[in-house]
Amino acid sequence: MSTALARPSAGQRQPDTAPYLVVDQVSKSFGTFRALERVSLAVAAGEFVSFLGPSGCGKTTLLRAIAGLDPATGGRITQAGQDITHLPPAARDFGIVFQSYALFPNLNVTENIGYGLRGPAWPKPRRVERVAELLALVGLTDHAAKYPAQLSGGQQQRVALARALANEPGLLLLDEPLSALDAIVRQHLRGEIRDLQRRLGVTTIMVTHDQEEAMSVSDRVVVMSRGRIEQIGTPEEIYRSPASAFVAGFVGRSAHFAALVEAVPGEILADGRRLPCAAARKLLYGTRLAVFIRPEDVRLGPAAAALPGHFPAEVTHLEFLGPICRLSLEAGHLRLEADAPPDAVAALGALPGAALPCALPAERLMVFPADE
Amino acid sequence: MSESALGAVPRRRGPGDALLLRGLLGLSLLLLTLLLALPLLLLLLRAFETPAGGFAGLANFAAYAATPSLLAAAWNSIWTAGLTTLLMLPLAFFYAYALTRACIPARPFFRAVMLLPVLAPSLLPALALITLFGNQGLLRGMLGGGSIYGPAGIVAAQSFYCFPHAALILAVALGTADARLYEAATVLRAGHARIFATVTLPAARYGLVSAAVVTFTLVLTDFGIPKVIGGSFPVLATDVYKQVVGLQNFNMGAVVGLVLLLPAVGAFLLDRRARGELDGRRAGMLSGRALPYRPRPRRARDWPLFLLCLLVAGALLGVVGTAAWSSLVRFWPYDLSLTLDNYAFARFDATGWAALGNSIRMAALAALFGTAMVFGTAWLLERGAREARIAPLVRLLATLPLAVPGLVLGLAYILFFNHPANPLGFLYGTLAILVLNSLVHFYTVPHLAAVTAIRQLDPEIEAAGASLRVPALVTFRRVTVPICLPAILDLAVYIFVNAMTTVSAVIFLYGPDTRPASVAVVHMDEAGQASAAAAMAVAILGVTVVAKLLQLATAGVVDRATQRWRRR
Incomplete structure (x- = not known):
């Protein structure tokens, strides 16, 4: 056999x-x-x-x-x-x-x-x-x-x-x-x-x-x-x-928040903030969305400042996980998580209480019609 | 690749396997219907018939209600059963408590003595009490003019007979406890009395209900004790016998049988509820990380309990010892010199020692076929054919015998197998009918034990076998039976011991050549040969003790052959 x-x-x-x-x-x-x-x-x-x-x-x-x-x-x-x-x-x-x-x-x-x-x-x-x-x-x-x-x-x-x-x-x-x-x-x-x-x-x-x-x-x-x-x-x-x-929620880690599709193609409105979002380009104006972003995709510091739609966020918590640090961030009502190597965290001075520029890359946002 | 794989794997096992298992379960259903459901149904019908065979409506019941002596018997049955339960249960509880929750010496000894009455026919304590307190009793003076014949003797003898059944249930209920509960109670500064009342008793509550129900039912339905020591005190069980054997009034016998069935069924339903809740609670109680409770020595608790155990064990041994002694005495109470003459049964009774041979043959055959049928059916219900449509019906029939008193079953058998239209009528009076009757009479307890044993196996065992294309019956033979062999031996010994000691059902069914030893005891006692009756009861006890010892002796061999895998 x-x-x-x-x-x-x-x-x-x-x-x-x-x-x-x-x-x-x-x-x-x-x-x-x-x-x-x-x-x-x-x-x-x-x-x-x-x-x-x-x-x-x-x-x-x-x-x-x-x-x-x-x-x-x-x-x-x-x-x-x-x-x-x-x-x-x-x-x-x-x-x-x-x-x-x-x-x-x-x-x-x-x-x-x-x-x-x-x-x-x-x-x-x-x-x-x-x-x-x-x-x-x-x-x-x-x-x-x-x-x-x-x-x-x-x-x-x-x-x-x-x-x-x-x-x-x-x-x-x-x-x-x-x-x-x-x-x-x-x-x-x-x-x-x-x-x-x-x-x-x-x-x-x-x-x-x-x-x-x-x-x-x-x-x-x-x-x-x-x-x-x-x-x-x-x-x-x-x-x-x-x-x-x-x-999106079950596989891997992600933060999620509610948003609306804006009139400008490829833009969404979340907590009063306009964010560029590639996936929203084909969606109807006014559609309610659930938006997901993975921690490793969130950009911080100078890398974030270079992207459109960046905004300041406050570090509320820091978890040291060995190869990376996981930061909990708050910007208005948005709660996000971001991963960064410990060296980068030190360079940014991202201690709890500090404010950092933060950006969500347009092509990394995962969007789904809300109430699915 | 699919081609080659299909070619390489011979398709041996089709749907035939499942069909075979369903067929076997169908066979179980057929047997239980023939041997249990139909006889009981016929009994039910006969209660509504006139002696000539016409429809009597409720006339038989009206006649029953109009006969004061019959009603008095029903009341007598109930109050003696209630009193026995009330008197014996606290003793059984503290005996079981001493065995499971206290540090007393010689625990294995006390456990063995506790089980002794199970091995003896119920007639034995009655005979022993008569020896001590009867008309020619040694200790008759202690009764202060009262008589042992009647309710006093019944309650005393029943307490002895029912003690192990209640104590066993309570020992199981008290045997599983979470040590953490006790630690928590101690840390919260509860005293011993408070811990007993708030932790121990609630956990044993269902066990107490179950033990009470079992005792009540046993007393209510036992025939041997009231027959021997009841004197002129009528109870339901002796009434059935009187109506059927004495007066040949089968219809009134059927009515009394149904009256006897009612409280037994009620008690059975109550017990089932208690047991169901007990199982549920135990599953909840001992799930996760429960730590088994280990008692630590405490003199204020251990000494009184040890004393109680000594007293109870002394009484149990004393009763058996008295019976044994009286069987060896030449002429009670005048010539107390010892002799084996009472064991020359042929002098008292034409059957002689052959009665014991009949009993052994009957019990051995019942154990052989009963064990195969009980375990096989339990496995089919739990694993082999659990989806079968008839499974719930078989399950119901398997638990029903516990609610049917032996006398009622025996009566149903006479009516069913004596019926002129029954093609199975040739069985009447043969050894086969005694075997079948014992098998059905004692079906439920081994069935529940077999179900418990099977449920402890990994639920995927059969699925694993099926995925390897091995027929279910092969997996049953190679895996299930070897693992469960100790439990299977337990079933066999249980059926054997009960078939050896039972009187109630077989007293209606024996033929001239098949009279069992337990019935011979009744007859010799009726004939006034008390010493010979005691000798025969002791001979029965000897056989059951040997069977039990054989089981213990072979346990080592069985373990080596089938349980090696348990060792790490």
Whole structure:
């Protein structure tokens, strides 16, 4: 079985071929509660996609619908051209890592990994060979005879991963696979998962509420909220060009304020201040807006004074975060956050109480119609 | 790549797996319907029939209400049950409190003694009390002219019989406590009495309700004790027996059975509410970072509690010891020399030792099939087929037997399996019907225990198996059963012990060759052979104690075989 190795690697996605997994208008209700509302997306073969959103947004429900664990109540799911909407989990082609790992506590590592390798397709020598291969793959060869309770959280996670990959599924599902681990192990393992996925080229869907995790490993991120998809895009797209106020507020840090579109094209009015704003150019005069700006985009001091629409702001608070300092600023009713390197902060004399010139670059303002 | 992946993965498991599990749950439903729902339904119908089979309307109930002796029996049942509960509950509470919240020596010993009455038939304390306080009793003078035959004997014997049930529930309720609550109360300068009243008692409130309800129901529905020590004092349980076996009046028996069912169902519903709230509270109480409470020595509390434990344990051992002693005495109370003659049962009763063999066979078969059915059904309800449409119905039927007194179930069985139109009629009088009856009679407690054990497993175990394309039944066999094996053994021993000691249901159902030992005790006592009756009761106790000891002895082996993974 070298099919896994023969798959196209994740880097070279092939947009011209048909997508591997298609979710079409899928809905799911629990009683009167609509957990998923006509959700559609397509995943290419070999792609790593993350479902990102706050708890209760439907991301796990969607994953479980794809796995067939909680079948969808409406819509269609096709995998490799086959309609799997109503197939039971055992008839589908996927491996899954649960949030709790769900390792069989009474079976040792070898038995756990080899659990699905049964039947005529897996005679004993072949099974032994495959388990050894997987143990090596996740670096647990020395722990083969241990029980799950004798392993660290990170090791348990790797066993779960090896078990899910054992019979070479076409689709790997990861349900918050790292949330039970501490921060350092989490960062390390997320790199490992990504490497493994690239090497095997297995199409992968990961559910997470941790945006840093989603952005660091995914080819594309699906941002969800209240049972709907808010945006599908590369990590850079969802960070730089959020499709909705929800995405702008949920992904990354940002300050936001209300504004109105001015008569002059490309200008908005916020708290009595006219600000140039590239994104407002095509909007109707008088439209009410929610405006978002990320802390690293706010310009301060001489750099700000050079930009049109700059204004004085008072530093109210200073947080030292190591490589950068985060300043809280107040200008009238506008409350902003700005990031600056500690050296620059010292040079500007930006201590609490000081007033600084401040500017919001026109092309960095993210605007959305208010009351969305 | 999809082509090769599809080719490589054989599609072995289709929807057939889910269908099989649903089918198995359907089988459980069929069995519970045949063995529980239909017999009870027939009993209900018979209460509205004339002896000739016509529709009687409420005539039977009117006749019941017009018979003062029957009404008196109902009242007697209720007040003796109430009095037993009132007298015994404080003792059980402080005994359980001593075991869980005080530093007394020999706790394992006291815990073991507490469980002793569970292993004995309910007849045993009644026989022991008669030995001591009966017409020829050694301590008869202590009663000051009163008689043990009647309410006094019933209440005393029932207290002994119900003590472990109440104490166990209370020990569980008191066993889970958050040490931080006690630390907080101490820091806020509450005294011991105030902490007891504001922290300990409220936490044990639902346990107290549950223990009271269980005691009340047990006393109300027990048949053996009033039969042996009740004398001419009528209660509901003996009335059913009298109507059916004595007067052959099945319709009036059905009416009395329904009257007996009413308070039992009421108590059952009350208990369910209390337990539901208890579970909810415990989940809330011990979630997060609760620290288990560990008692520290305090003489003012520990000494009185130790003394209480000594007294109670002494009484429990004394009762069992008296029964054992009287079974060994040549001719009570005139010749107290010891002999094994009373154990030569063939001298007193044609069945002889075969009765004990019947009981063991019946209990072993009930334990074997009962455990398989209870655990399998509980797993199907919790995991395998929890979405099935019939699941709520099966769940209801599984909890129903707790509310049905053994006598009522036994009566329902006679009516159902004796019915000329019933194709299952051939079962009547066989060992099979005794086995099936015991299985259903003691279904609920093991069912709840199995559900609890299964709920402790990771909820994704089956999903993980399914995602690996392993049939659910294989995961059940390879993972669920091995993990739960200690709990499964507990179920088996529970069913075995109860089937060994029960009288109430089987007394209607045995045949000439299948009379169980517990019924033989009743018959020998009726025939005036008290020593032989005591000997048979002690023999039953011996079998159940051996079963329990065997379980403890094999626990090590079972642990090594299936629980190695628990060690770190």
